[in-house]
Amino acid sequence: MNEQVTEPDDDSGTRREIRVAVIGARGRMGSEAVRAIEAAEGLSLVGAYGSGDDLGDLGGADVAVELTVPDASPANVAHCVERGIHVVVGTTGWDDERLDALRRQLADAPPAGAGPGVGVLIAPNFAIGALLLMSFAAKAAPFFESVEVIELHHPAKVDAPSGTAARTAAMIGRARSEAGCADVPDATTHDPDGARGAKIDGIPVHAVRLRGLTAHQEVLLGNAGEMLTLRHDSFDRGSFMPGVVAAVRAVGDHPGLTVGLEHYIGL
Numbered sequence: 001m002n003e004q005v006t007e008p009d010d011d012s013g014t015r016r017e018i019r020v021a022v023i024g025a026r027g028r029m030g031s032e033a034v035r036a037i038e039a040a041e042g043l044s045l046v047g048a049y050g051s052g053d054d055l056g057d058l059g060g061a062d063v064a065v066e067l068t069v070p071d072a073s074p075a076n077v078a079h080c081v082e083r084g085i086h087v088v089v090g091t092t093g094w095d096d097e098r099l100d101a102l103r104r105q106l107a108d109a110p111p112a113g114a115g116p117g118v119g120v121l122i123a124p125n126f127a128i129g130a131l132l133l134m135s136f137a138a139k140a141a142p143f144f145e146s147v148e149v150i151e152l153h154h155p156a157k158v159d160a161p162s163g164t165a166a167r168t169a170a171m172i173g174r175a176r177s178e179a180g181c182a183d184v185p186d187a188t189t190h191d192p193d194g195a196r197g198a199k200i201d202g203i204p205v206h207a208v209r210l211r212g213l214t215a216h217q218e219v220l221l222g223n224a225g226e227m228l229t230l231r232h233d234s235f236d237r238g239s240f241m242p243g244v245v246a247a248v249r250a251v252g253d254h255p256g257l258t259v260g261l262e263h264y265i266g267l
């Protein structure tokens, strides 16, 4: 996670700092990201933008970190891509339709500086433990009849289910389908209020909002007579920052669209 990727400034091999702008800089994650970037070796904060600010050329940033709200994120990312600025996106709510539109824009995007092309990372979760949980869940899911995802967050969160839960369910669903698993057994025929949760790729996903929580997720896997529980807790937003910094350092080396920080760190 600590590998540093900076671009050579000149033929002497000197490495210049990566100029970084944060969009959503006054939010819970954005303010933490501002501090993490200011403290990170090889990164220099050149812009911090909040709601209503004109992004302009983002202060000449090489990389923008986008941490806003689902409704604002696609336009912010498009603004960066149009200007050849790489983007690390932590904002959730990127469904298939939004991802497809971004892929189309990237295919027509100008090259980023002297690099091979603009890179955009959509990272539903930056915490290493959450990435491992998703990977473990996908690995375990074909071995169990029943699988359900429960995400638990602070009550100020605007989207449900969480981006992490949606991605976890999608990864589980894909692993089960590739393994030829049967549907998750469920005899429910009467559920007028949606008590069985959202179904994402056939996997029930439940969202809890509770004062005192930060960001937590469980994956419950059941067979006759046994249950495996996988759980991850982010107690503090500091847990996301090593991933944010690693992503900023690596995004310029990954042209095009990448979904999931795990693809940058060899998970």
Ligand SMILES: NC(=O)C1=CN([C@@H]2O[C@H](COP(=O)(O)OP(=O)(O)OC[C@H]3O[C@@H](n4cnc5c(N)ncnc54)[C@H](O)[C@@H]3O)[C@@H](O)[C@H]2O)C=CC1
Pocket (backbone or CB within 6 Å): 023, 024, 025, 026, 027, 028, 029, 030, 049, 050, 051, 052, 053, 067, 068, 069, 070, 072, 076, 089, 090, 091, 092, 093, 123, 124, 125, 126, 127, 163, 240
């Ligand atoms: N990928 C990850 O590991 C994590 C992702 N998140 C996601 O990050 C996003 C932000 O979360 P929080 O910081 O908790 O929310 P927040 O509500 O504290 O912050 C969002 C900020 O974005 C600002 N904003 C809204 N529209 C904007 C626009 N058009 N341009 C610039 N700024 C704008 C708001 O004024 C606010 O300051 C959410 O989508 C959340 O799900 C949160 C934690 C970890």
Ligand SMILES: O=C(O)C1=N[C@H](C(=O)O)C[C@H](O)C1
Pocket (backbone or CB within 6 Å): 092, 124, 125, 153, 157, 158, 161, 162, 163, 164, 165, 214, 215, 216
């Ligand atoms: O809003 C949050 O807080 C979080 N959002 C992300 C998500 O929706 O998955 C990541 C983490 O769960 C915290």
